[in-house]
Amino acid sequence: MSKFAKTAIAAAMVMGAVVSSSAFAAGNNGTARFYGTIEDSPCSIVPDDHKLEVDMGDIGAAKLTGGGTTTPKDFQIRLQDCVFSTETNMETTFTGTNYAGPANTDNYALFNVDSGVAMKNVSLVIGDTHGKGYKVGEKIVQPIVMDASTSKGKDKQTLNFKA
Structure with missing residues (x-):
């Protein structure tokens, strides 16, 4: 042959x-679907936190009348694969639509809640663990948790907030 x-x-x-x-x-x-992002950041958000949901509970409309508030809920954003060299702080920014209703004319730290007529004039405050609200677009500076053995930031970080 x-x-x-x-x-x-x-x-x-x-x-x-x-x-x-x-x-x-x-x-x-x-079917396989592949997706992701390339980040210009020293850390990546833990995949489960990419679409974070914070359960605010059932809130009666009367509680919010005239600028009323609810009990703040804790939430975290977890970071992984962090690579720090000399940094000691990190910055986070929340974006959204700013809202100032009749009871909140100073427009302090309010994010518009866009859910139709039932939620008219309702907003959400995102703040630190001590209750200080952040303004929409404000750069939030938090210290990096350091690793004493390397004098650099740990490769896993957790950012704590209230809503």
């Missing part, structure tokens, strides 16, 4: 294996 014939038979066998494999998989298929 010539070298060409051996190569052609080998190629046909490989093609047959590929086609056979594809035909076998045709009845048992699925």
